[in-house]
Amino acid sequence: MTASALFPIPLTDVASLRFGHWTDAAAGTGCTVIVAPDGATGGVDVRGGAPASRETDLLRPENTVQQIHAVCLSGGSAFGLEAASGVARELEERGIGLDTGAALVPIVCSSCIFDLAFGDAAVRPDVAAGSAATVAALDGDQTAPLAEGSVGAGAGATVGKLNGPACAMKGGLGARAFSLGNLRVGAIAVVNACGNACDPATGATIAGMRTAPDAREIADMEDALFAAGAHAQMPLDRTNTTISCIVTNARLTKAEATKVAQMAADAYAHVIRPTHTTNDGDTVYVMATGELEGDQPPLDVIGLAATRALEAALVAGVSEATGSHGIPAARDFA
Template identity: 45%
Template sequence: MSCLSDVAGLRIGHANMQARATGCSVVLVPDGACAAVDVRGAAPGTRETDLLTPGNLVEHVHAIALCGGSAFGLDAASGVVHWLEERGFGLQTGPSLVPIVPAAVLFDLLLGDARIRPDAQCGYAACEAAMQNTVAGPVQQGNVGAGSGAVVGKIFGLERAMRGGIGSASVTVGGATVGALVACNAVGDVRHPYSGQVLAGARVAEGVQEMLDAHAALLDGAQPQSVLAGTNTTIGVIATNIDLDKPRLQRLALAGHDGLARTITPVHTMSDGDTLFALSTRQQSDAPSMLLLAAMASEAVALAIVRAVLHAHPYQDAVITIPSAHWSQMNSCVSG
């Protein structure tokens, strides 16, 4: 199955908190990778994103952390920093090496005890998990790491929502590969990127598996439940083996949001903090056009989001997953 680890030079690891559905996911590039970010949601929770602006000095990051736990979860990135420092990775500043670890969080405090959230130990454990295999392997998907407590379709209340998760996909054209790892915790529905069919999201009523289609319901006059800003969010990492600088990586991250728009409705709302990072391992200098790379980024993100909900499993009785009878049909667009 195609996934982010198809981009050589990356290691991806998840860590879960045992007492609650939350966790942290880490993309490790210890030797450094050029990176950028694009934030489209109105309520983001992030760390060290300003340094990724093309006009700013720092060129390389050593990891990117995706975390649950809302703003509390940003603490997990500190554990990633400690793990890298212990192994001699970071930006040389003279007196010491400083690992650069941007991060983004999603809100999952509604499931279980909100006092339990990813911490530095969780981030450290995700790094350990990323390095367990001697070679990169398939990325675990569903309700793991940052996707542990993800929920989609909360626009008409949590009791009518469904489980979200974290998913991964990649696209290769010629020698160019673009991959994505995305944790989907959107307020809106998740749709099939080709047919437009609603795969997961708001249901017509509590306990009923039939999808409502939140976008159509809104246009028909249905009133959404009041949703606190920042209590949703889709966050992710796009990576490519092509040598790209920060301005072009920022455009790649921006194009990745097209993948969100193809699969999530509504998206980029006042209640979401949608954030996508993009990084380059710079292993191939013969670059295709940015037009092609942008299309690949959009596709990888869209397929990663679909996989996130397809691999989800139920949480207690309030949040259901996709009925198994429909799974194979819906998965046909992302098989292989």
């Protein structure tokens, strides 16, 4: 399959999913929610060494819950996991969740980025923020393109942090989708990587570690790590994470959704250099609604399409970001 076989489509055309943001631009944080009102088969792949997550064990193929109702991507580090409770509360009020007999229990998976050092560390996405993002998803206009860049969970994202925040650049949230016949696959990515972000088609660096706090030149961070050798260390450990969600109308089992997540995670290595470090909590979720009609491509084709969608979303996350809080974005140097 060549890249030309994939046709770009709006993320909101992938399946009967709903998308919403909550953003506090002044504090430099936010959260983003993907809701499956009728449930979706979930999968996950966690490769980073410092994840902040909720309900990832539930997605293991051998565990009994078969569908999830939302994925919440959030800022706020571990504090931001509270936003998922707001998502669950809003879904319960609307009659969305797993019927346990005693109550409806919405199954909400969540991962967070560390953005506490970007804006106001005292402001984190909380229950009210998660509820607000869910309201935006369920009641908002889904015909308009989903906002990208420094919004939602991408509000406080940064990249290129080997030499500390003074030399970093702005990351953000990207959303891209493709169709291949009746198959539709999309991705939302929040790029808050330790490494630099590159264009996988050309290898050119888009955003990353600048050579000095007032410089416009971006250094090769992998070369810088090699040069530092035994003296290489992060100014703030465990403060980076790229979190993503693949969405598709494909018919997948939990094991197949997990395999798609594993394949799509290769997009991180194609765009972020270096990636999956001990200071990153890199995570990829999959939500498959099973709405595809007719013949379905083989699993490897679905996984490859997911990889391409995630590559495009990762690139968009940094190219659509806007500079703020003293941190420049790629568009500032265009």
